[in-house]
Amino acid sequence: MEKFYPDYYKKFKCIANLCPDSCCQGWDVVVDEKSEKYYDSVQGSFGEKIRKVTVTDEDGDRIFTLENDRCPFWNKDELCDIYINLGEEHLCDTCKKFPRITMDYGSFTEYTLSLACPKAAELILNNDFIIPEKNYRLDNDYYNAEDMEQLLKERKQAEKILLTEGLSFKEKLKNLIEFFSEGLSTTDKNYKFIFDIHERLEFINPEYSEIIKNSYSNSLSEGFDDIYTRMAVYYIYRYFLNAIEDMNITNVIKKIFCAYIITASIASFENNPDIIRIIQNYSKEVEHSYDNNATLEFFFENDERFNLENLISFLE
């Protein structure tokens, strides 16, 4: 099977206790079967602790229960007790893999890192990345090969629009939306509804809803064009081919639009905004959350205020 790794993928190294927003905070850790089997064999008080904090959640997954919103094995020095006591090889799959993401399309696989990790966000947002222009072997056993060929071409086209030189990110985003527009009429001249929908999502940081609410403004932070371009290329690379299920590529454009509008508004309210942290935070709270994504996609598909023509009007 053909595989593609961006350059930044292999440069990633977890910064552990130096991490400003650790993945050991706020997230349930899903424990795979093989790791749990091993944990069941661990003797002594450490083995007892693992078994005590491993429970079944409402989705039927086996997870470590959080203690004060922290992984129970994240110690006071902000290091991992499983790593220390049992060795790196006995971390469960969730911890071993994060922030590495595998996008398996059957006949080929692409890899990326998650923007939700601060170190990965630095690598993704500070380095140019060109989406592979490979002639992947397409295979009707896994998907409709003609549809996949079309998506690969359109993904390249989307990237080309985003990499046009001499334009601001706002202009490039407008061109991108225009290119994929659905030809529907505009309905709303105010993008506050996007903030209202985001405010009602479920966040790890209880203050994030308030941050979104307070940052609503009709002015978007100027600048950061290169950073936003790389963010948009990341979204295109990570999500565009998911449309193979229904050929609906507009959801990825709407995701980029939301990420831009919300984070550029947050940045406009801060003095010396740390744009990488702002984008990483949004990713951790929204993009990386299965439930929040499902909620947003429901609105993208059912709320006509999200039609692409309407979104273009907010960039004029």
Ligand code: SF4
């Ligand atoms: S968020 Fe990234 S850098 Fe931070 S602890 Fe987790 S893997 Fe390491």
